[in-house]
Amino acid sequence: MKALTWHGIEDVRISDVPDPKIANPTDAIVRVTSTAICGSDLHLYGVLAPYLEPGDILGHEFMGIVEQVGPEVATLAEGDRVVVPFNISCGRCWMCQRGLFAQCETTQNTDAGKGASLFGYTSLYGAVPGGQAEYVRVPHADFGPIQIPRERPDERLLYLSDILPTAWQAVEYADVNGNDTLAVLGLGPVGQLAVRSALHRGVGRVIGVDLVPDRIELARRHGAEVLDASDTDVVQALRDLTxxxxxxAVIDAVGMEAHGNAVSEKVINATRRLPKPLARGAIEHFGIDRLAALHTAIAAVRRGGTLSISGVYGGMADPMPMMELFDKGLTIRMGQCHVRRWSDELLDIVSADADVLGLEGLATHRAPLADAPDLYRLFQEKRDQCLKVVLRP
Structure with a gap:
């Protein structure tokens, strides 16, 4: 089959790889009909190179048709249409019983000190082949895949795999209501869906912040007040508005890709090019992130407010303003999305006649899987107003 494979820093290729096979009785094989490039995939494209091997299959946002099921999968049948959550969870362990599916103890990567395994996301998270491929082996298919209606187009449903529940969880963690003001820092795909989710849930006031003009305008069109961080003191502007x-509450939907710190940029670029053992040690013990967005969020949120972090961070030595965090009495919630915790509620929303979250119009670029290498670079460089890429194998 064809698949998008990693071969080095900013080097991904379409390769011929063996077709996946049933390995465990709870596996399924899914033929992919749509897959997407996520902002988190850009971390693999560059920063997390030390945890990848040439030939690793990338991608964790995908959906398709069940082609084969293992003997212990009673919840699916051949021909079922499914969206597959990016995190792999069993649904039965201590963590899963508490809705903490991203910390599933059955697929937890204890040797690496990490949570549940993820599709297409490095040796830190199980080195499970990903979904930017024609076919995928889906472990724990007796629990994970979400059965979806046949009459809705793929792009109404595809984002249930990651970015929609991630945005929904970010708003949930922000703990805001109709009397509150929520700021969303970063208006990429997750930030856009956080804006729309917050407004759909009746949050009183939503302010979106970004540097990219087309992303700012898109959030404005969907009902948010907006700030352009390129020519505004964001912290002061948010205070002036409140x-x-x-x-x-403030959602940080940016994460380690934030702009604004030339020193951390140089350190990160130097680290990722070290020999793998040295690079891993540097990341695990001395790694830092670009923290401009996170520090802005901490400074901007009101005293006693809530900081919700959906952007991915990976540093182990990040300098944090602990005096400010403590003095302001902030509540902080963060972490990988527990997709299956929100999937039933979200499936009801996206299956309705009206596309209330504007999912069918989110993708700016649609292309065959063969074009994925070019689109990774386009997405990374934010050219051609690229917000979201959907690929069809």
Missing amino acids: EGRGPD
């Missing part, structure tokens, strides 16, 4: 206090 009687000097700051928003009740």
Whole structure:
């Protein structure tokens, strides 16, 4: 089969690889009909190179048709249409019983000190072949895959795999209501869906912040107030809009890709090019992130407010303003999305007649899987107003 494989820093290729096979009785084989490039995939394209091997299959946002099921999969049958959550969870362990599916103890990567395994996401998270491929082996298919209606187009449903529940969880963690103001830092795909989710849930006021003009305008069109961070003191502007206090909650939907710190940029670029053993040690013990967005969120949120972090961070030596965090009495919630915790509620929303979250119009670029290498670079460089890429194997 054809698959998108990693071969080095900013080097991904379409390769011929062996077709996946049933390995365990709870596996399924899914023929992929749509897969997407996620902002998190850009971390693999560059920063997390030390945890990848040439030939690793990337991608964790995908959906398709069940082609084969293992003997212990009673919940699916051949021909079922499914969306597959990016994190792999068993649904039965101590963590899963508490809705903490991203920490599943059955697929947890204890040797690496990490949570549940993820599709297409490095040796830190199980080195499970990903979904930017024609076919995928889906472990724990007796629990994970979400059965979806046949009459809705793929792009109404595809984002249930990651970015929609990630945005929904970010708003849930922000703990805001109709009387509150929520700021969303970063208006990439997750930030856009966080804006739409917050407004759909009745949050009183939503302010989106970004540097990219087309992303700012898109959030405005969907009902958010907006700030352009390229020519604005974001912290002061947010305070000015909220009687000097700051928003009740701030979502950081940017993560380690934030701009604004030339020193950390140089350190990260140097680290990722070290020999793998040295690079892994540097990341695991001394790694830092670009923290401009996170520090902005901490400074902007009101005293006693909530900081919700959906952007991915990977540093182990990040300098944090602990005095400010403590003095302001902030609540902080973060982490990988527990997709199956929100999937039933979200499936009801996206299956309705009206596309209330504008999912069918989110993708800016649609292309065959063969074009994936070029689109990775386009997405990374934010050219051609690229917001979301959907690929069809």
